[in-house]
Amino acid sequence: MPREITAFSNPLIKYVRDLRDKRHRREAHQFLAEGLRILTEARDMDRLPRMLFYAAASAAHPLVRELVIAVETDGGEVIETTPAILSKLSGKDNPQAVVGVFDEFEVGLEGLDRASSAIWLVAERLRDPGNLGTILRTGDAVGAGALILIGECVDPFSVEAVRASMGALFTVPIVRCDWAEFLTWLRDGPGQLVGLSLDTETDYRAAGYSAPTFLLTGNEAQGMPPEMAAACDILVKIPMLGKADSLNAAVATAVMAYEVLGQQ
Amino acid sequence: MPREITAFSNPLIKYVRDLRDKRHRREAHQFLAEGLRILTEARDMDRLPRMLFYAAASAAHPLVRELVIAVETDGGEVIETTPAILSKLSGKDNPQAVVGVFDEFEVGLEGLDRASSAIWLVAERLRDPGNLGTILRTGDAVGAGALILIGECVDPFSVEAVRASMGALFTVPIVRCDWAEFLTWLRDGPGQLVGLSLDTETDYRAAGYSAPTFLLTGNEAQGMPPEMAAACDILVKIPMLGKADSLNAAVATAVMAYEVLGQQ
Numbered sequence: 001m002p003r004e005i006t007a008f009s010n011p012l013i014k015y016v017r018d019l020r021d022k023r024h025r026r027e028a029h030q031f032l033a034e035g036l037r038i039l040t041e042a043r044d045m046d047r048l049p050r051m052l053f054y055a056a057a058s059a060a061h062p063l064v065r066e067l068v069i070a071v072e073t074d075g076g077e078v079i080e081t082t083p084a085i086l087s088k089l090s091g092k093d094n095p096q097a098v099v100g101v102f103d104e105f106e107v108g109l110e111g112l113d114r115a116s117s118a119i120w121l122v123a124e125r126l127r128d129p130g131n132l133g134t135i136l137r138t139g140d141a142v143g144a145g146a147l148i149l150i151g152e153c154v155d156p157f158s159v160e161a162v163r164a165s166m167g168a169l170f171t172v173p174i175v176r177c178d179w180a181e182f183l184t185w186l187r188d189g190p191g192q193l194v195g196l197s198l199d200t201e202t203d204y205r206a207a208g209y210s211a212p213t214f215l216l217t218g219n220e221a222q223g224m225p226p227e228m229a230a231a232c233d234i235l236v237k238i239p240m241l242g243k244a245d246s247l248n249a250a251v252a253t254a255v256m257a258y259e260v261l262g263q264q
Numbered sequence: 265m266p267r268e269i270t271a272f273s274n275p276l277i278k279y280v281r282d283l284r285d286k287r288h289r290r291e292a293h294q295f296l297a298e299g300l301r302i303l304t305e306a307r308d309m310d311r312l313p314r315m316l317f318y319a320a321a322s323a324a325h326p327l328v329r330e331l332v333i334a335v336e337t338d339g340g341e342v343i344e345t346t347p348a349i350l351s352k353l354s355g356k357d358n359p360q361a362v363v364g365v366f367d368e369f370e371v372g373l374e375g376l377d378r379a380s381s382a383i384w385l386v387a388e389r390l391r392d393p394g395n396l397g398t399i400l401r402t403g404d405a406v407g408a409g410a411l412i413l414i415g416e417c418v419d420p421f422s423v424e425a426v427r428a429s430m431g432a433l434f435t436v437p438i439v440r441c442d443w444a445e446f447l448t449w450l451r452d453g454p455g456q457l458v459g460l461s462l463d464t465e466t467d468y469r470a471a472g473y474s475a476p477t478f479l480l481t482g483n484e485a486q487g488m489p490p491e492m493a494a495a496c497d498i499l500v501k502i503p504m505l506g507k508a509d510s511l512n513a514a515v516a517t518a519v520m521a522y523e524v525l526g527q528q
Contacts, residue, residue, distance in 0.1 A: 041507070044507070045507065134512045134514075134515060137510075137511060138511060138515055139506075140507060140508040141506045141510075143505035166508055168506070171507040172506075205526050238522070239525070240405040241405065241406060242403075242404030242406070242407060242432070243308070243309065243404060243435040244305055244429075244430055244432040244434075244435050246405075246430070248398045248402070248430075248514070248518075250515060251401070251514060251518040254518060255519055255522045258502070258519045
């Protein structure tokens with residue numbers, strides 16, 4: 001049976017609200033995901049929240065009922081609450097119907113099978129959570145083997161990244177590692193490292209890609225440092241005809257990934 | 265000589281702060297743009313702010329000095345202020361070095377020359393300001409003739425859209441109109457209307473594009489309504505191999521736009 005919480009002062013509400021904050025997430029190793037679409041996507045990938053919050057008014061929604069049963073069967077906690085408390089949890093005036101608290105998950109490089117996919121996305125020092133979520137979504141669409149995050153990247157479990165991923169957080173494996181670890185792992189097997197750069201004459205459509213292709217995107221403002229560019233098998237550029245200067249990092253990653261997919 | 269404002273209570277500060285709000289923008293026909301990069305981009309396009317705010321500590325920065333001179337020469341107002349007030353204007357703890365107040369600008373369909381570009385971006389009921397800004401940035405990169413916004417779209421002059429555009433707001437013409445006006449204008453001359461859709465078997469790489477190509481992207485959640493799809497010369501889809509459902513609207517627009525650019 002769902003537990004009922006209607007008091008803002010309930011310590012569980014404070015705990016969940018605090019998961020919006022990076023420091024608390026790091027201590028708790030849990031994160032928030034909101035919305036029926038994302039939570040249903042997660043369940044389809046056998047990822048169930050440890051806690052599921054919904055407003056009484058949504059109790060009859062078929063997808064909410066399915067989620068409630070799945071979470072209870074899995075031994076998780078189901079909590080019926082008020083729209084005002086859901087708003088507090090989700091940080092939105094117009095809260096989503098459901099909020100889930102998930103255990104963080106992550107794989108290491110050693111958990112990846114590079115034969116499992118022809119495209120892998122690699123991003124270094126990615127700073128914007130919306131970009132990270134959007135890249136995950138693109139990764140899902142192109143069938144990427146994983147998103148590998150190099151160095152100090154934004155937290156993939158932040159509320160904004162989870163939201164922008166539209167569920168792809170649960171479908172695309174995420175690895176966090178440093179550059180040296182990545183390069184050692186990469187060179188221990190087949191794999192073409194393709195760097196997106198402004199400092200090359202090679203058009204991304206003129207280059208040849210061989211599976212498994214690892215697409216490396218640099219920091220939004222600075223691009224990748226010289227030692228990373230030097231380690232790439234090829235550097236390619238996306239032509240830009242305009243007066244402003246560059247493409248959004250998630251857009252550039254997607255344009256590249258679809259070119260690789262098209263060639264393969 | 266720059267005027268100095270150090271009091272939060274100054275009515276001009278309230279006026280500028282309120283431009284973050286859509287209702288106030290609509291009345292004032294002015295908007296905010298922040299950051300040296302975006303303001304310098306604007307100046308290079310001969311768009312100068314009516315008011316320029318900077319913190320005293322930034323006064324010696326060469327790009328700030330150039331902007332100050334340009335705005336003063338243009339008859340605009342230059343205001344030296346405190347970091348705290350700049351934070352209030354920009355809504356960020358770590359404010360950009362400069363904030364500009366610009367007059368809104370816009371062109372009508374009758375102001376477009378369809379022979380001037382081979383690619384035109386069209387979006388209907390776009391809801392996310394980050395997507396709008398990112399699409400403008402892509403439009404700049406592919407040399408799009410304009411971004412044509414159909415129906416109830418998010419405000420291109422919102423702070424978030426301006427920021428995401430990274431200056432492309434000033435380089436890509438923006439038209440706002442309704443669907444009937446657009447279709448009448450489009451069919452009054454050459455132009456291929458290409459709709460991005462999930463309900464077609466035509467792969468976007470298999471289709472042939474002829475200039476000028478008008479790329480139509482539908483609402484983020486719902487796609488385009490049937491009557492718009494029916495009016496398209498061709499519908500194309502971007503293949504998706506994943507388990508989640510769809511690409512981000514700005515990403516899909518960019519993947520399409522680069523395919524068209526590559527074919528041309």
